[in-house]
Amino acid sequence: MGNMILLSGFMDKVREYIPLNWKWDLFWDSFPFVAKGLYITFGLTIACYVFALLFGFVWTFLRRIPNRPIAWIVTWTMEFIRSTPPLVQLYFLFYSLPLIPYIGISLSPFACAVLALGVHFSTYIGEVYRSGIESVDAGQWEASQALNLSTFQKWTKVILPQALPPTIPMLGNYLIIMFKEIPLASTIGVMGILHLANDYGAIHYRFLEPITVVALLFLALSYPSAILVRKLEEKMNRRYGEENLYLDNNE
Amino acid sequence: MSKPIVTYDEVTKSFGDVEVLKGINLDIMPSEKVAVIGPSGSGKTTLIRMLMTLEQPTDGAIIVDGENLWQMEEKGRLVDADEKHLSKVRGDIGMVFQHFNLFPHMTILENCMMAPVQVQKEDKKSARKRSIEMLEKVGLGDKLDNFPNQLSGGQKQRVAMARALVMRPKIMLFDEVTSALDPELVEEVLEVIRDIALEGEMAMVLVTHEMEFALDIADRVLFLDDGVIAESGTPSEVIEHSQNERLQSFLRRFRS
Numbered sequence: 001m002g003n004m005i006l007l008s009g010f011m012d013k014v015r016e017y018i019p020l021n022w023k024w025d026l027f028w029d030s031f032p033f034v035a036k037g038l039y040i041t042f043g044l045t046i047a048c049y050v051f052a053l054l055f056g057f058v059w060t061f062l063r064r065i066p067n068r069p070i071a072w073i074v075t076w077t078m079e080f081i082r083s084t085p086p087l088v089q090l091y092f093l094f095y096s097l098p099l100i101p102y103i104g105i106s107l108s109p110f111a112c113a114v115l116a117l118g119v120h121f122s123t124y125i126g127e128v129y130r131s132g133i134e135s136v137d138a139g140q141w142e143a144s145q146a147l148n149l150s151t152f153q154k155w156t157k158v159i160l161p162q163a164l165p166p167t168i169p170m171l172g173n174y175l176i177i178m179f180k181e182i183p184l185a186s187t188i189g190v191m192g193i194l195h196l197a198n199d200y201g202a203i204h205y206r207f208l209e210p211i212t213v214v215a216l217l218f219l220a221l222s223y224p225s226a227i228l229v230r231k232l233e234e235k236m237n238r239r240y241g242e243e244n245l246y247l248d249n250n251e
Numbered sequence: 252m253s254k255p256i257v258t259y260d261e262v263t264k265s266f267g268d269v270e271v272l273k274g275i276n277l278d279i280m281p282s283e284k285v286a287v288i289g290p291s292g293s294g295k296t297t298l299i300r301m302l303m304t305l306e307q308p309t310d311g312a313i314i315v316d317g318e319n320l321w322q323m324e325e326k327g328r329l330v331d332a333d334e335k336h337l338s339k340v341r342g343d344i345g346m347v348f349q350h351f352n353l354f355p356h357m358t359i360l361e362n363c364m365m366a367p368v369q370v371q372k373e374d375k376k377s378a379r380k381r382s383i384e385m386l387e388k389v390g391l392g393d394k395l396d397n398f399p400n401q402l403s404g405g406q407k408q409r410v411a412m413a414r415a416l417v418m419r420p421k422i423m424l425f426d427e428v429t430s431a432l433d434p435e436l437v438e439e440v441l442e443v444i445r446d447i448a449l450e451g452e453m454a455m456v457l458v459t460h461e462m463e464f465a466l467d468i469a470d471r472v473l474f475l476d477d478g479v480i481a482e483s484g485t486p487s488e489v490i491e492h493s494q495n496e497r498l499q500s501f502l503r504r505f506r507s
Contacts, residue, residue, distance in 0.1 A: 137352070139348060139350050139351075139352035140352060140354065142303075142305055142348065142352060143348065143352035143353075143354070145303070145304065145305060145341075146303055146305075146344075146345065146346040146348075146415070147365070147366035147370065147414070147415075147418065148338055148341055148342050148366065148370045148418075149366065149369060149370060150338070150370075151334065153369050153370070157365060157369065158354055161356050162354075162355065162356055
């Protein structure tokens, strides 16, 4: 009992100096309201990521076209997309694209977000693929040619199966980074957790608790994923590190 | 006299301003074993890489079994060969590389089976059977499910040979296949090449630094020097009795 009195006395002292206006009942009340948006936030993350993974290949192969002007255009387009903020790209697609004559179309907020964030991150993922492909030894291409494989077979049977596995940890990192950029979509009205927290705040004139819920949800999801990716990275390093060690000993 | 299976007609190759090969004329007969020797930088490797379509000649023509390798006729004019033409003509050629170039993500057996199944559209069962036979022949019948990184250099090179042979090429190219190996592993690889040579059906071109081996199995030795074939003849003519000054000094380095 004495402890309880001591503790409440301590809390009173704290409140005296810091006007902490935290209300647990609001926190518990806002939690389910905000968590409903997890479906959308998750769905958008996965849609954006799949789009970025696929579109990354488009960049990678466009850059390999042995034609100077095309390679130049592709490189600078990628540079442009990477050096402009995703929020600006999102706004452009949502607010400006419908106003362009002839080609202007208006997309749903969700589709806009998938396109904007997907394309933005695909430029990074394209670079990851490229580094993986470049790390495959030139001798692998030569051996494939000597065995008379077609171009398609070279890629699918020999080059990509070697180029992609080492990039998995890097791709995982981009998934986490992208996950944290997903709330940008709330600015154009995608009903993810941030948007719902905002709504809750507007109804109850209280933002501290619902926004804290958003932060906690992101932490609860990002942190374990980050640990998973690190584990994956260690595993890959061990696997590919060993192979290199063996080669060094042998040749 | 039968027709040559490979003909080089005034073939030249430049890398930038450097002329590596300066007009090569050469006929290789079916089942002939040709050893190519010469100092490094003399263009030996480039000579066979052009035949494997890994380098395009700057000028001249290479004829394989009656077909122009690097050019084809289109509307009555000779144009650069496209991928389809190249792939048709090079189907008869196999190559073994200095650094093996096995596919590290496949087992030994998969390494051998892949091309017959994918390229020659052989059914899996018979490709598997022939691959196993070929691997047994090179002494690796007990390693079928191992991955390349579990093998020694000599074993890897024997797998590489099995992988090329299972395609039943008419011409086999060997690009310094023993130079990346530890000295004690060289003999096991040469042994396999000797076996293949004794079977006698294929034409073989060996770029090599193993002089005694060349003397032993080759029908003909070419001495490449400064981009030209400086000497050509039977092993004993070239290696033992040649008067060529450059060849003499080249050979002295191996005898000492």
